[in-house]
Every structure is written in structure tokens, then in C-alpha cells.
Amino acid sequence: MGAETASNHVTFLYASQTGNAETISHQLYATSVQHGHPSSCHSLDSYPAASLPTLHRAVFVVSTTGDGDPPDNALKFWRTLRKTLKNKEKPLGNLRYALLGLGDTNYSNFCNTAVRLDAMLEEAGATAFYPKGLADDATGLEDVVEPWIEGLWDALAKEVAGSSAEREVEETKPDAVDTADKAGTADKAGTADTADVDGAAAAVEALSIAPAHQRLVVDYSALAQLQKLSGAPKPPASICAITPLDTPAAAANSSSATLPPWHASLASSEHPDAFTRPFVARLGSAVRLTESAAAKRTLLLTIHPPPPPADADADADTARSSCRAGDAINIYAPNSAALVAALLRRLDCAKGDQPVRLSALDERITLPPHLQRFSSSTASAHYSLRQILLWAVDLTLAPRKQTLRALADCCTDAADRDRLLFLCSRQGAAQFDAVRRQAANIVDVLGAFPSCHVTAARLLDLLPPLQPRAYSVCNAAGDERWQVAFNVAEYALEIADPFAAAEEGMVVVRRRGVCTPWLEELAGQGSAAEVLVARRAGQFHLREREARPVVMVGPGTGVAPFVGFLEQRALEMQQAGGTPLGSAWLFFGCRSPTLDYLFHDRISSWLQQGVLSRLSLCFSRDTEARTSMGADVYVQDAVRRYAEELGRLMVEEEAVVFVCGDAKGMGPDVNLALADVLCQYAAAHTDARQRLGVVREGGGEALSRAEALEVLMCWAAEKRYLRDLWA
Ligand SMILES: Cc1cc2nc3c(=O)[nH]c(=O)nc-3n(C[C@H](O)[C@H](O)[C@H](O)COP(=O)(O)O)c2cc1C
Numbered sequence: 001m002g003a004e005t006a007s008n009h010v011t012f013l014y015a016s017q018t019g020n021a022e023t024i025s026h027q028l029y030a031t032s033v034q035h036g037h038p039s040s041c042h043s044l045d046s047y048p049a050a051s052l053p054t055l056h057r058a059v060f061v062v063s064t065t066g067d068g069d070p071p072d073n074a075l076k077f078w079r080t081l082r083k084t085l086k087n088k089e090k091p092l093g094n095l096r097y098a099l100l101g102l103g104d105t106n107y108s109n110f111c112n113t114a115v116r117l118d119a120m121l122e123e124a125g126a127t128a129f130y131p132k133g134l135a136d137d138a139t140g141l142e143d144v145v146e147p148w149i150e151g152l153w154d155a156l157a158k159e160v161a162g163s164s165a166e167r168e169v170e171e172t173k174p175d176a177v178d179t180a181d182k183a184g185t186a187d188k189a190g191t192a193d194t195a196d197v198d199g200a201a202a203a204v205e206a207l208s209i210a211p212a213h214q215r216l217v218v219d220y221s222a223l224a225q226l227q228k229l230s231g232a233p234k235p236p237a238s239i240c241a242i243t244p245l246d247t248p249a250a251a252a253n254s255s256s257a258t259l260p261p262w263h264a265s266l267a268s269s270e271h272p273d274a275f276t277r278p279f280v281a282r283l284g285s286a287v288r289l290t291e292s293a294a295a296k297r298t299l300l301l302t303i304h305p306p307p308p309p310a311d312a313d314a315d316a317d318t319a320r321s322s323c324r325a326g327d328a329i330n331i332y333a334p335n336s337a338a339l340v341a342a343l344l345r346r347l348d349c350a351k352g353d354q355p356v357r358l359s360a361l362d363e364r365i366t367l368p369p370h371l372q373r374f375s376s377s378t379a380s381a382h383y384s385l386r387q388i389l390l391w392a393v394d395l396t397l398a399p400r401k402q403t404l405r406a407l408a409d410c411c412t413d414a415a416d417r418d419r420l421l422f423l424c425s426r427q428g429a430a431q432f433d434a435v436r437r438q439a440a441n442i443v444d445v446l447g448a449f450p451s452c453h454v455t456a457a458r459l460l461d462l463l464p465p466l467q468p469r470a471y472s473v474c475n476a477a478g479d480e481r482w483q484v485a486f487n488v489a490e491y492a493l494e495i496a497d498p499f500a501a502a503e504e505g506m507v508v509v510r511r512r513g514v515c516t517p518w519l520e521e522l523a524g525q526g527s528a529a530e531v532l533v534a535r536r537a538g539q540f541h542l543r544e545r546e547a548r549p550v551v552m553v554g555p556g557t558g559v560a561p562f563v564g565f566l567e568q569r570a571l572e573m574q575q576a577g578g579t580p581l582g583s584a585w586l587f588f589g590c591r592s593p594t595l596d597y598l599f600h601d602r603i604s605s606w607l608q609q610g611v612l613s614r615l616s617l618c619f620s621r622d623t624e625a626r627t628s629m630g631a632d633v634y635v636q637d638a639v640r641r642y643a644e645e646l647g648r649l650m651v652e653e654e655a656v657v658f659v660c661g662d663a664k665g666m667g668p669d670v671n672l673a674l675a676d677v678l679c680q681y682a683a684a685h686t687d688a689r690q691r692l693g694v695v696r697e698g699g700g701e702a703l704s705r706a707e708a709l710e711v712l713m714c715w716a717a718e719k720r721y722l723r724d725l726w727a
Pocket residue numbers: 015016017018019020021022062063064065066067068069071102103104105107108109110111112137141663725726727
């Protein structure tokens with residue numbers, strides 16, 4: 001970290017759950033180096049927060065996840081920063097920073113991580129040298145990100161010029177992460193760029209084969225009327241170089257196809273926390289929980305973590321063997337082999353299994369971690385392009401505008417180029433949205449633009465890192481096997497086809513997720529395949545022998561952690577000689593009781609035994625069952641229906657409320673329903689407002705929705721209202 005304390009150094013720090021902030025941060029870092037600023041780039045958790053007081057200049061790019069929470073790779077930093085703030089007065093007085101937040105206005109706490117980080121930095125005495133940007137994924141991150149980045153370089157240049165007038169010249173030695181402050185090396189970027197084009201051209205030549213891809217349905221008719229396009233982002237800098245090697249194929253890493261090839265050389269420095277460090281586990285069986293006629297295939301998959309090694313330290317022991325109800329695990333899955341094969345065909349790369357050297361075009365730049373693992377400077381073996389495409393980048397995510405902009409530059413046909421420029425321009429916003437709604441992957445996009453001669457190296461610059469996927473475990477502590485329930489992500493989208501005759505105006509495109517179809521396939525092979533897993537740090541836990549009432553809202557696979565909670569309560573009841581604990585109320589929803597009522601038998605049996613005191617069911621697609629069983633349509637409807645009882649539990653008996661499931665629809669809807677419950681309860685019960693601690697000058701007894709939402713936020717901070725929400 002030594003060089004980072006130099007007064008002209010710029011440290012880029014990111015917090016990212018699904019890779020957007022990470023990609024932006026790494027692109028900023030590479031451009032910063034090319035602008036001649038000595039720079040480095042880290043995830044927040046891989047940067048020691050205690051060293052922040054020694055930094056002079058930092059650029060933060062942070063996203064928000066869950067319900068206004070910081071991403072997983074910022075949690076440790078967050079805790080340390082809080083402690084640093086407590087112990088010292090204005091500890092970050094030296095630090096000048098810029099901050100870009102990524103969020104989505106479909107969620108209730110827009111860009112909460114950025115907003116809170118900004119407040120904490122300011123409180124700690126740091127000064128912003130450039131106005132904060134808050135980008136909205138709902139309308140397109142680029143709308144804010146692009147102009148923010150545009151202005152950043154001027155602001156940074158002024159900053160550094162200001163500081164260099166005062167600074168003493170420091171001789172700093174580059175280390176693995178830092179880039180040296182070497183004036184004049186900027187030229188090298190240009191040289192390397194040319195070298196890459198030549199090198200990559202050896203592997204990626206003329207394009208010919210039309211791959212099996214889904215057709216992209218976009219109406220470009222508006223383009224003919226347009227004189228000028230505006231608002232297209234700048235293409236990101238080229239960072240990667242790929243050089244085919246003549247080493248025999250055996251030199252490529254030949255570990256199990258179900259494990260990322262880098263897993264054996266996983267540096268503990270990458271995962272300093274033993275609790276969340278990845279390890280190899282074995283897949284067990286998968287049992288189907290839904291009927292064959294159900295719309296979704298939901299599986300219950302068993303995973304066997306390895307027994308702790310005899311010489312393991314206590315931390316590692318804990319990480320491997322135990323699993324609390326409510327925990328989630330990350331599973332590392334590759335892109336589909338068929339998709340990678342289609343991409344290699346599209347890149348006309350016949351030698352996808354030949355080892356390659358992956359390096360940075362500019363030797364001053366360190367590749368981002370997901371590529372660094374495959375780079376020659378750190379990897380113990382050379383990997384093939386197929387392995388890199390399988391494990392390093394996400395091929396399934398719909399392309400960002402920046403990617404389309406960069407692809408436009410690779411087209412030899414003017415019509416292809418114009419269409420791509422249109423898609424990422426302000427005027428093509430509706431068409432860009434259509435591409436996103438079709439969840440088009442990179443192979444679909446390249447299939448739609450046959451003259452796009454993008455190189456494999458350029459694609460690695462553009463595609464987001466492939467992230468592990470997280471699943472809640474369904475079992476309680478002490479269970480040696482772990483179980484996760486998930487819907488196999490395979491779906492068909494119906495899209496209006498602007499070119500079709502009116503009577504047949506819809507086309508159907510099929511999509512597959514990365515992880516769940518792969519897990520299903522592996523479990524079906526019955527060979528106890530090895531997979532890389534890691535535990536996620538979280539707070540979605542039921543206290544031991546919880547005496548307060550417990551309210552659980554979990555439709556669909558959102559019920560998974562509650563199966564673990566109820567398992568835990570059943571054990572606790574048994575230990576207490578059958579004496580019931582506090583009450584437990586489950587709100588569960590599915591389409592129909594006969595098709596997709598998950599864990600039906602276990603839930604019914606817990607209800608009979610008194611482990612579960614109350615069950616409210618919702619069936620969204622079965623009117624008959626709703627009528628006969630007195631069920632509601634959605635869980636938020638049931639929450640509102642039982643406002644009086646729920647209100648009493650929440651207000652008078654300090655119930656703990658847990659919500660698990662969809663972050664976009666169900667999570668915010670249930671949040672509003674709970675706020676309405678509080679309003680309704682307060683309207684019917686004098687003094688409820690006082691008991692909730694909402695004091696308003698000259699106000700009556702009624703509680704407004706805004707006040708109720710604030711109460712819920714306070715409860716969330718006190719861990720009386722916990723949410724585990726996912727996309
Ligand atoms: C499960 C989930 C929960 C999210 N919760 C929030 C939220 O509470 N507030 C917000 O502003 N954005 C939220 N977002 C939106 C992300 O912050 C946004 O998509 C961002 O671009 C992700 O960046 P990343 O890939 O670097 O994590 C959420 C996204 C997901 C998938």
C-alpha cells in the first residue's frame with residue numbers, strides 16, 4: 001500500500017454485488033493510469049479501512065443491494081470504518097474524494113450505500129473534490145455515469161495539479177496492485193494497443209459461422225428519420241491482451257470441469273476472512289418440490305461440505321462445518337458450455353482449447369481480479385480461451401450501452417455500426433430498453449450484427465465479471481449437509497415482433513440462468529460432482545430460543561430460510577420438553593396448492609406440533625383453492641387482511657418480522673403493507689403512536705404512512721425487521 005500514501009496517488013475503491021460498480025471502477029482506474037496518474041484499484045473489503053487516514057485521494061464507486069444494504073464485498077470495510085470513526089475525531093482530514101453511487105429507483109432505499117458512505121466520509125473530515133453522482137439502473141446507469149466520468153477527469157487533473165505544486169517528489173516502487181508514477185509511459189499504451197490487435201488477430205480472424213443464437217427483435221425504423229445521434233457513451237479503454245501460446249494443450253490447467261480452474265491457487269489474501277473463503281464441496285441429490293404441471297421447476301439440492309481437516313484452525317472449522325438457519329451460500333458456476341462454444345464459433349476461434357497468455361495491454365495496469373486470476377503473472381498454469389470464457393465473465397447479462405458503443409467501433413458495415421450507435425444513443429432509449437427486456441446475451445447481440453469483428457480480448461474488457469450465485473440454506477445449525485431450494489432459471493419471453501404480420505406478431509425467445517440449470521444437470525448425473533462454494537456473511541438469523549413472536553413472510557422459494565427457522569424451533573421445543581416457544585406465524589404464497597406448495601408436508605406437520613402457531617396461505621393462480629381455503633392472492637394482501645392481529649404483535653408484543661424473496665416486487669409491496677398495518681392499528685388504538693415512539697407536535701393519534709415507514713426503518717436498524725431480498 002506504500003505508494004498509495006503518495007500525495008498524487010489516486011485510489012479507486014468499489015463495492016459491488018453483481019459487478020457493475022467493479023467494472024466501472026476498473027475502467028476508471030485504467031483510464032486514470034493512461035492519464036498519467038499513479039493509481040490503484042481495490043474492492044472495499046480488500047482495502048484495509050484502517051489505512052484510509054493515510055490516503056490523500058480516493059474515488060469510490062459503490063452499489064446498493066438487498067434492502068438498502070452495502071454489497072458483500074464492503075461489509076468488513078463498513079464495520080471497520082464505523083469503528084475508526086468512533087475512536088478518533090475527524091480521522092480522514094487528509095482525504096479528498098469523489099463518489100459515484102449505483103442503485104435502482106425500483107427499490108425503496110435508492111443508492112443507500114453511497115448516501116451513507118458520503119455522510120460517513122464527511123463526518124470523518126474527508127472533503128469531496130467533485131460532486132457525488134447517483135445513477136439509476138431503472139432508467140439506465142449510463143445517463144448519470146457517463147457525464148459523471150466525463151467531468152471526473154478535469155476535476156482529478158485540477159486536484160493532482162494542486163497537490164503536485166505542494167508535494168515532494170516521491171520515488172515509489174510498483175507492487176502487484178499499484179501502478180508506478182512513471183512520466184512518459186503513457187505512450188506505451190498506444191504501442192501495446194497495436195500489439196494486442198495483432199496478437200489477438202492471430203486467434204480471432206475473419207468471421208463466418210452463424211452461431212445458434214436467439215434472434216434480437218428491435219425496431220430500427222426511427223433511425224432513418226434521425227439526422228444526428230446524441231448521448232452515446234464513450235467506449236471504455238482497451239485493457240486486455242490475449243496471445244496464443246505454442247505450449248502443448250496439456251499445459252492448460254486440467255482440473256475438474258465443475259470447478260473454476262483457479263480454485264486450487266486461490267490466494268487467502270483474496271479472502272482474508274476464513275468465514276467467507278471458498279472451498280470445495282460435493283453435490284448430493286436434487287429432489288423436485290413442484291409438480292410436473294407447475295410453471296416452475298423448484299429443486300431441493302443437498303450439498304455436502306467437507307469435514308474440517310484435522311489441523312484446521314478454529315475459524316476455518318466454523319466456516320466449513322456449521323451452518324445457521326438463515327445463512328446463504330455462494331455457488332461458483334460457469335457459463336453454459338454451449339453458450340461458450342457458440343461464442344467461440346462467432347469469434348471464429350477454432351483453437352479455443354489452446355493455452356493463451358492473458359495480460360494487460362499496458363504494463364502499468366493491473367487487470368481486475370476476475371481476469372487477474374487467469375493472467376500469466378499470477379496463474380500457475382496457462383489457461384485456454386474457453387476456460388476464461390467459461391469462468392471469468394458473465395455472458396448472459398444484457399449488454400450495457402458502453403458495450404454496444406464499443407461493438408459499434410468493431411463493425412465493418414455502416415448499417416451495423418449505425419444501429420449499434422442508435423441503440424446506445426439518447427434517441428434509441430426505447431430500443432435499448434427492448435434489448436434489455438429480451439435479456440439478450442452477448443451471443444445474441446453479436447448474432448444481430450454480423451459485421452462486428454470484435455476480438456476476444458476486447459470482449460474481456462467489456463463483459464462484467466461472472467459472480468457466484470447466492471442461495472439461502474433450508475436447514476438448521478448442526479446439520480452436516482446443507483440444503484438449498486431454487487427455481488431452475490429457464491424461461492421463455494414473448495416479444496412483439498415489429499417485422500411480423502399482425503396476426504403472428506409475437507416471437508418467443510428462451511433464456512437460461514447461469515447456475516441453476518447447471519446444478520440441475522450436475523445433480524442429475526448422480527456423480528457427486530465437486531463445486532466451489534462459500535458462505536455469505538449475513539444477519540438473517542432467528543435468535544436462539546426466541547421468546548418474542550416471530551412473523552415470517554416468504555412466498556415461493558423465499559420460504560427456504562423459514563424451513564431452517566422452523567427446524568431450529570422444532571429442535572429447541574424438543575430440548576425444552578415440548579414447551580412451545582413464542583408464537584410463530586408464516587405467510588406463504590404460491591400459484592396453487594396442488595402444483596407448487598413447497599415443503600407442504602413439513603409445514604403442515606410443524607403446524608400440528610405447535611412449532612408453527614399460525615399459517616396464512618396465498619394462491620395467486622387458483623381461484624377455487626382460494627375460495628375453499630380462505631386464502632389470499634398475494635402475501636401482501638394477507639398481511640393487510642390481518643392488520644389488527646399483526647399490528648398487536650408488532651406494536652404491543654415487539655414481534656420480530658422476517659421477509660424473504662423477490663427484491664423488486666414482493667419486498668417493497670410487503671414493506672408498504674406492513675406500514676399500512678401500523679397505520680391501521682394506530683388509527684384503532686389510542687396511544688399506539690406513543691408506544692411506537694412517534695411524537696409529533698400538535699398532532700392527533702393517526703400515524704401517517706411516511707411515519708410508519710420510518711418506524712419500520714428503525715426496526716430494521718434494531719434487527720426487529722429483517723429482510724433477505726434478491727433479484
Ligand atoms: C437483489 C437486489 C437488491 C437491490 N437493492 C437495492 C436497493 O435497496 N437500493 C438501490 O438503490 N438499488 C438496489 N439494487 C440495484 C443495484 O444497486 C443496481 O442494480 C446496481 O447497478 C448494481 O451494481 P453492482 O452490480 O455493482 O452490485 C438492488 C439490486 C438487486 C439485484
